[in-house]
Amino acid sequence: MELCVEAALSAIADAGLDKSDVDGLLTCNAMAQPYMYHAEAMAEYLQIFPRYCLSVGAGGGTTFSIVHHAASAIVTGMADVIVIAMADSLRSGLTRDQAMQVQASTGHPQFEQPYGPTVPAYYALIAQAHMAEFGTTPEQLAGIAVACRQHASLNPAAQMRDPITVDDVLSSRLIADPLHLLDCSLVSDGGSAIVLCSAERAADLRHSPVYLLGAGEGHNHEHISAAHNLTTSAAREAGERAYAMAGLGPSDMDFAQLYDCFTPTVLVELEDLGFCAKGEGGAFVDSGALAPGGALPVNTHGGLLSHCHPGNPGSMFALTESVWQLRHSAGDRQVADARCGLVHAQGGIMSSHTALILSREAA
Amino acid sequence: MNAPQASRIMPPDTEISRPYWDGCKQGVLRLQYCSDCDRFQFYPRILCSECGGRSLSWRSVSGRGRVASFTVVRRGISPAYPAPYVVALIDLEEGPRMMSNIIVDDSQPVAVGDTVIVGFQPWGADHVMPVFELDKVSR
Ligand SMILES: [Zn+2]
Numbered sequence: 001m002e003l004c005v006e007a008a009l010s011a012i013a014d015a016g017l018d019k020s021d022v023d024g025l026l027t028c029n030a031m032a033q034p035y036m037y038h039a040e041a042m043a044e045y046l047q048i049f050p051r052y053c054l055s056v057g058a059g060g061g062t063t064f065s066i067v068h069h070a071a072s073a074i075v076t077g078m079a080d081v082i083v084i085a086m087a088d089s090l091r092s093g094l095t096r097d098q099a100m101q102v103q104a105s106t107g108h109p110q111f112e113q114p115y116g117p118t119v120p121a122y123y124a125l126i127a128q129a130h131m132a133e134f135g136t137t138p139e140q141l142a143g144i145a146v147a148c149r150q151h152a153s154l155n156p157a158a159q160m161r162d163p164i165t166v167d168d169v170l171s172s173r174l175i176a177d178p179l180h181l182l183d184c185s186l187v188s189d190g191g192s193a194i195v196l197c198s199a200e201r202a203a204d205l206r207h208s209p210v211y212l213l214g215a216g217e218g219h220n221h222e223h224i225s226a227a228h229n230l231t232t233s234a235a236r237e238a239g240e241r242a243y244a245m246a247g248l249g250p251s252d253m254d255f256a257q258l259y260d261c262f263t264p265t266v267l268v269e270l271e272d273l274g275f276c277a278k279g280e281g282g283a284f285v286d287s288g289a290l291a292p293g294g295a296l297p298v299n300t301h302g303g304l305l306s307h308c309h310p311g312n313p314g315s316m317f318a319l320t321e322s323v324w325q326l327r328h329s330a331g332d333r334q335v336a337d338a339r340c341g342l343v344h345a346q347g348g349i350m351s352s353h354t355a356l357i358l359s360r361e362a363a
Numbered sequence: 364m365n366a367p368q369a370s371r372i373m374p375p376d377t378e379i380s381r382p383y384w385d386g387c388k389q390g391v392l393r394l395q396y397c398s399d400c401d402r403f404q405f406y407p408r409i410l411c412s413e414c415g416g417r418s419l420s421w422r423s424v425s426g427r428g429r430v431a432s433f434t435v436v437r438r439g440i441s442p443a444y445p446a447p448y449v450v451a452l453i454d455l456e457e458g459p460r461m462m463s464n465i466i467v468d469d470s471q472p473v474a475v476g477d478t479v480i481v482g483f484q485p486w487g488a489d490h491v492m493p494v495f496e497l498d499k500v501s502r
Binding site: 097100101104107108109110111112113114115116117118120121124125126128129132173174175176177178179224225226230 | 371372373374375377380405406431432433434435436437438439440441444448450451452460461462463464474475476486492
């Protein structure tokens with residue numbers, strides 16, 4: 001709770017607001033310290049009294065799903081100034097086995113969990129299917145982890161900053177074939193928050209705002225055994241809806257922050273979000289596009305793979321990073337002249353997808 | 364190093380799934396069948412998820428299928444699951460897809476597209492789970 005409160009206070013101060021200006025509060029529950037009514041507990045802790053107060057749980061997809069909901073709440077007049085704050089302490093608050101088992105409980109209790117799938121195993125099923133269908137290689141998956149680490153090495157806040165090579169990934173321990181340890185994201189403590197309000201309200205705040213130009217969701221299944229397609233996800237619909245709302249397309253994006261709980265997630269998202277054709281994700285990685293200075297820098301903060309992964313709040317860091325990139329205040333890792341970026345997250349096992357398009361320009 | 368079966372994850376008992384588990388105890392894989400649209404479905408539901416019909420009955424199926432995807436879990440979910448073990452998605456001949464284990468020894472590599480056949484494994488004191496083996500004839 002303290003981590004979440006600190007994050008909220010930082011965001012409110014950064015916006016030049018006072019906590020009494022906040023009339024909307026959106027949070028997600030923490031695994032390490034769960035509350036029955038998390039958002040209410042948080043409002044009480046801060047002694048703020050919002051008219052819109054909700055705790056949302058959509059796994060890793062929570063962050064951007066919340067932004068989508070918050071934007072709708074502002075448009076429909078449910079709130080004017082919304083703080084979105086999330087934090088969890090998977091590293092210090094849970095044992096590694098506890099963290100693993102909490103997350104593996106996403107499986108179907110009758111028809112999946114008894115067979116002992118771990119979280120990496122679920123994503124390994126996607127990787128294996130992509131390899132069989134399109135000839136994608138473990139080296140190409142490893143290339144995603146390498147690119148994220150290149151970005152992280154430029155970010156003083158990243159948890160893992162030492163450069164790695166494709167060989168390092170492939171010689172790390174196999175966790176669930178074909179995924180190696182370095183294909184898997186981190187286990188971290190962390191918290192982050194943003195302030196969302198209308199463009200009019202933002203005009204007299206401290207910083208020039210970053211605009212939300214488009215948002216879209218796609219939902220296809222909960223359980224991986226019920227997915228209609230293992231290698232194409234509802235990120236496709238999420239992306240199409242977000243691009244349509246923004247009136248922009250994949251080629252307009254100067255960077256992308258893609259959900260990277262495991263390397264194959266990024267591979268499928270690159271294709272589904274239109275950055276390359278279906279099946280060509282591996283070749284796109286080989287081209288060097290994802291790295292700093294590449295055609296499409298991906299996860300410029302280092303992502304869940306190298307920056308940090310505190311569970312459901314993980315994508316909040318992709319969001320705050322995008323704000324810094326679009327304010328041109330990202331330091332050594334600044335994407336030159338960044339105007340637009342896409343952020344994406346998914347929850348469950350490639351189940352619920354949200355894509356947002358952010359820009360430093362109002363339209 | 365055989366871990367005690369009792370601490371494996373047990374599927375919770377539900378009324379709608381009981382014919383499935385009863386079938387497993389008898390060594391038969393049964394799925395729900397919709398006679399309105401001539402289609403099998405898995406997992407069991409109160410309606411046919413395709414046509415919305417309620418004309419569902421339980422029918423035995425061949426127990427044969429193909430590997431849609433698989434992974435070798437190298438770090439087990441708990442001590443009751445000694446690694447390595449194979450978790451796979453199986454496309455049954457009759458259409459539906461299900462998750463299961465493929466029981467192999469280390470010398471048997473699994474590949475997407477392999478033909479598999481169902482077997483039944485005791486799971487704790489009074490439960491039986493369907494698992495699969497590679498169909499040696501087709502290899
Ligand atoms: Zn039907």
